[in-house]
Amino acid sequence: MSKPPRLTLPPEARTYRLATARGEFAVHEAGEPVRGTALLIPGYTGSKEDFIGLLEPLAAAGYRVVAVDGRGQHESPGPREESPYALEELARDVLAQAAGLGDGPLHVLGHSLGGLIVRAAVVRDPRPFASLTLMSTGPGAVCEDQQARTKLLIAALEAMGDDMPVIWAAMRAQDPRDAPPESPELTAFMRGRWLATVPEQLIVTGRTLISEPDRIDDLTRAAPGLAKLVLSGESDPVWPVSLMDEMARRLGADRVVIAGTEHSPNAEAPAATAAALAAFWDSCTRQ
Template sequence: MSKPPRLSLPPRAVARRLVTARGEFAVHEALPAGEPRGTALLVPGFTGSKEDFIGLLEPLSAAGYRVVTVDGRGQHESPGPADEAAYAQDRLAADVLAQADAVQDGPVHLLGHSLGGLISRAAVLRAPDRFRTLTLMSSGPAAIDEAQQERTKLLVAALEMLGDDMEAVWQAMRAQDPEGTPQDSPELVEFLHRRWLGTVPQQLIATGRQLIGEPDRVAELLAAAPGLPKHVLSGAVDYAWPVPLMDDMAHRLGAHRTVIAGTEHSPNAEDPAATAAALAAFWDAH
């Protein structure tokens, strides 16, 4: 799971509710400094939340972008039903389209991190004209790597068995942390725990299955949105989708490719300054 580099919002950023045609979503919104250059909508990954992008808010705002980061349906501070069908990919894609409409700023720059990339891709496939660009961050062409599939299957099984007791699942996950894992600050531990308990277990079950079973939709995306500028951004190492797989996806899409040196699956949190600079440069070009 992504770990935010900090939890406090920067200047020009607020936490609020985004009212859409598909319900309300918890968001962080940062307003641009100086001349506005566009609006970006950022969609988090599996077990994630809007806080995963908190390190990007200030540098992207300084670059002139309005940035809206969301908790998806059933994630952290956005409500969701205890019904797996509510988290089918087409429904989550419909949420992204509703969020893009609700920011009321014309076509937006869309970014999806990890699972959020698969959902964002599905949204673009439904309505490519609603977006100015698409960035897939640490998100690959199809299902996650086989080793990660096995880990995700175990988590899904635990949630199916113990989802009514999210605390028990949390404790079981913590017991699996490798010996010598660096200790997080008490503030971050409290946040990660609270976020986990606030996420609807059926959301995690349904989206975990998506990570395991996602088909390769690269050709479909290229056919549906041939003129949409695309960007594949990742760390130098990735355990969910190997970097060479993302290299190949970028080639197949004709996409701009960025690798953030010294980072892994969450460059947005591990080196937000370099990640924001790469994003702003790509958006500036389009």
């Protein structure tokens, strides 16, 4: 579960609802598209706030940065049924968001589950994108330990999805006892984000995490000339870093490891992560 590095937006950032052909999506945005636009898609149980630390440095580097809550995620509305959260439906949402952002170079990034979503979007139609970044994402399903944890959460949601506070309390009771303390503001935000997310979104996307096949060959065939980056921390409990190394080799992608971070380099070391992203996107512009 990603924890934003802070909750206060930089002064130049703005919050609004992005209108698209597939509905409205809550976004945080910063910067002007001097060098291009970046669309950032969060992971499972996450939200646009996971990218707060990236907004200011990427805007300073000349990018319009747009972080999105997906359908049924935090502040973006979604129905209480399962079919709208299938991977292909969420991929269509990303393509609609891309269209809603207008013309110009568009770099798309997906974190964790978001990486599987943006991959499906690019496989469906790579034309809107100048580059693809897969952050802390593997080629297919999550590792066995995470599959077991996710199956337990799905079962709880299926049985008790109308009682999200109880599930939240049970989840937090499993936190490591030596975990760093959170501020009351962060604890309140994370609980509120959980309660605002549609249970069916968590159920269906959880199933995606435990069942998604390896689609790297599909991505290579669909977008052979698209610039690609695989970015991760030094270790990762969701997909082994060695698996991401191999994925980058298969894709012919650039590879960046952010020192001292794990599954969420965007939140754990935002300055270093933003510098790596800006350097990659700048290289795409020069090609």
